[in-house]
Amino acid sequence: MVDADQTFVIVGAGLAGAKAAETLRAEGFTGRVILIGDERDHPYERPPLSKGFLLGKEERDSVFVHPAAWYAEHDIELHLGQPVVQLDRNTRTVALGDGTALRYDKLLLATGAEPRRLDIPGTGLAGVHHLRRLAHAERLRGVLASLGRDNGHLVIAGAGWIGLEVAAAARSYGAEVTVVEPEPTPLHTVLGPELGGVFAGLHREHGVRFRFGTRLTEITGQDGMVLAVRTDDGEEHPCHDVLAAIGAAPRTGLAEAAGLTVVDRAHGGGIAVDASLRTSDPDIFAAGDCAAADNPLLGTRLRVEHWANALNGGPTAARAMLGHQIAYDRVPYFFTDQYDLGMEFSGHAAPGSYDQVVCRGDVGKRQFIAFWLADGRVQAAMNVNVWDVTDQLQRLIGSRRTVDPERLADPAVPLTSFLE
Known part of the structure; x- marks a missing residue:
């Protein structure tokens, strides 16, 4: 039974938005949950679009976050194929393209990103x-x-x-x-x-x-x-x-027009949020590709465009909307599969932020782990065709411990020894 006294609105019906809605219900929120997306499809995951689905190995239905019936079963009000054209912080409303105005008590912006366009002649051609x-x-x-x-x-x-x-x-x-x-x-x-x-x-x-x-x-x-x-x-x-x-550009137009703080593009862009994914307005949150969050674990502000960020950021924002004391402090993670190469990458090592790259394993055979170090601390790690090490690598990055590069490069030295 929905209690209409409180309304939480989520703008953006992608993975972050869908997982936020799921989390609100899982945490016992009984108010209205309204999920708005400008695509007509139900929320789906994006990695298959350039991986299994594009390769013809996965069917269309496999990409969706939940079955279509799940939303009604959990009292999630879906507005699909509807862009939000205005956010009014004074009246606490969002306006849809069809003129509908929806009031919110808490608002989550999960507007994602859009592909950057080529600024050259001929981009209007078919193909x-x-x-x-x-x-x-x-x-x-x-x-x-x-x-x-x-x-x-x-x-x-x-x-x-x-x-x-x-x-x-x-x-x-x-x-x-x-x-x-x-x-x-x-x-x-x-x-x-x-x-x-x-x-x-x-x-x-x-x-x-x-x-x-x-x-x-x-x-x-x-x-x-x-x-x-x-x-x-x-x-x-x-x-x-x-x-x-x-590349892709964060969709921040709605936030900018509403006067929310936005990070300069030269520094990655995105809607500026604190460690709990709260924007400069205490009743508005942002998660996923559009959010540039203070990461207390890494001690820097990051905007991450990958699947894991949407998967985990949406639930964190939902709990923060409910008043939980929570910090989004995960180590960034993404993966790729190309031909016979499988890779997982953890952490963040921007150009100029590291002073050494150390590899253990056989780079020539594409079976190795690479580590990006700054002052002896692991900033990021990439495992290529080496499996079941992600948890250890993420713990090592999060520990901020100083390591011996020679021992790190030696496959005979267990990764767990750097965590003891």
Whole structure:
């Protein structure tokens, strides 16, 4: 039985929003819970969009957070296909695109992020793609299958996680792939020059062509269809389709218009929140891709765009909305699967923040653990085709202990010895 005296509104029906709604009910909240999403699909998880679903290994229904009937069964009021166009903090209301106004007692912004657009001629041609939403993945899956059948060619702008995962999927279908990246290695701003080459070698072995140190300047076409791309080194690359995978921008427009504090883009962007995911308005919280949170464990403000952040951030925000004394102090985590390489990454090591990279295992065979160290403390760790070590790695990062790099590099020294 819903008690209408209190209304909690969640803007953003992705993983963070859905898990927040689930947590509110699990914690015994009996007020109204309203979940608003601008997509018509029920809340879903995004990793399969560039992994199993895109590869054709997972069915569409497997991506959803809950069965469709779950929301009504738990008295969650769903407003799908409805953007929120205004947040009025004075009246404590949000306005939907159809003119509906909804009052809140507590509000959670889980608005996510949107793909950055290429600012070059030709982006309006058919055959230019982005990958962020389920509809994008459905379309791209068909495109990759068609390219594979017809020996077609895909150009990907950006060698980040999405770009590389789509490259691997495209090659699995048999499509030709060229990746254009302005940095000297893939994942340069994440893994640095030390380990980006591991992924370059992996993809080259599977037939992917890289053009490092260059960027797209134009997409050319005929009759509205893509024919080629041009790069700033003067080259032209014939192709049939183009994927823009140059990163994502947090969706902060609603928060900015309402006067909430937002982090400058140069520092990662996002809605500024404290350790309990509370914004500059005490009754408004933010979680997921759109939130830049003070992490008390790492001692810095971070905006993290990965699955685990939405999975865990939504429930933390929900408990904070209920008045629990709680801090979001998890070690950041994400994973990828490309060809026969499986990888998990824990922690945060921004360029310039570390002074040493230490590896244990066989990098050449792509079976190793890499550690990013600053002043002898592990800032981040990446396990490649080495399993069941994530908990130990996260504990090591969280401990902030000084370690001996030589012992850390020695596979004969148990990881648990650094935690004793």
